[in-house]
Amino acid sequence: MKADVAVRDHRPIYIQIAETLRARILSGYYKDKIDGELKLVQEFKVSRRTIQQALEILVQEGLLGRQQGTGTFVNHSAVAKRYRAITSITDGIQAQGLKVSYRVLASGAEPAPPEAAAFFGLPEGAPVYRHVRLVLGDERPLAIANTLLNAHLLEGIELSHLDRGLYDTIRRRHGRTVVHAEDSYRPVIAPAATAELLGLAPGAAIFVAERRAYDQExxxxxxxxxxxxxxxLDISISQIGADRIDKPQPPADPWAYSVGFGDFKG
Incomplete structure (x- = not known):
């Protein structure tokens, strides 16, 4: 496999290699044991010491663990713990002990509207994939998820019969893991069609969550x-640092609001 380290990247090469391996780990490229040091040396055309430095970063992050005499393995529990905060609405509902089911309302490719084209970095009108579904918990309508996906990254995507979590499906089928999301929430009066699907009275209030999400790359x-x-809604505040070890640290006292998808059991 051709090494995918950026040619014009001026960071130390071991940092670049660690970033590439991190992306592979998060995408599920390595199921359990990662490639041996000698194979990585051949792939990246660097010294063994450079590979060891890259692996040490990932060991320190908890993504990898070494077993004497057998090799270096993905620490699946640490990966799940580290990125558990990036959840889909399905994950949030299941975490509350509810049985999730869906009714697909629309699913297929369409020309990118201006906002989506700008966000995805695509020409206006380029294909994106829209997936709209009614999400139920214990057979009770809870939410309508209207999602646009970057079809340029998800070649051949088809979700018309999706019956499981979106993020899990994207990871399993396309090797893409959502590791960063920007959410905003606001109360609104439900449109008539939305109120009907959710079993609410006309003019009822609902929450609208808007999400912009990024993958491991x-x-x-x-x-x-x-x-x-x-x-x-479950709202918490936490102090945060840089997203990745190779990024510069943010200014002092960075704060972020973390909002869950809400308590659907009530």
């Missing part, structure tokens, strides 16, 4: 609008 992959029942 930093590529924009998802633009979603989720119309939800007016459930209590």
């Amino acid at each position: 930093g590529s924009p992959i998802e633009l979603s609008v989720i119309e939800m029942l007016p459930v209590p």
Whole structure:
């Protein structure tokens, strides 16, 4: 396999290699054991010491673990723990002990509207994939998820019969893992069609969540609008640092709001 380290990247080569291996780990490219040091030396055409430095970064991050005499393995529990915060609405509902089911309302390719084209970095009118579904918990309508996906990154995507979580499907089928998401929430009056699908009275209030999400390579992959029942939201505040070890640290006292998809069990 051709090494995919950027040619004009001026960072130390071991940092670049660590970033490439990190992307492979998050995408599920390595199922369990990663390539041996000698194979990586041949692939990246660097010294063994450089490969060892790259692997040490990932060991320190908890993504890899070494087993004496057998090799270096993906630490699946650490990967799941580290990126659990990046959840789909399906993940949020399942975490509350509800049985999730879906009704697909629309699914297929369409020309990118201006906002999506700008976010995905595509020419206006380039194909994107729209997937709209009613999400139910214990057979009760909870949300309508209207998602646009970057079809340029998800070649041959087809979700018309999707019956599981979107993020899990994208990872399994296309090797793309959502590792960063920017969410915004606002209360609105439900349009008539939305109120009917959610089993609400005309003019009822709902929450709208808008999400812009990026994959393990930093590529924009998802633009979603989720119309939800007016459930209590779980809001927390945490101090955060840089997303990756090779990025510069942010200014002092960076704060971020973290909002869950809400308590759907009430």
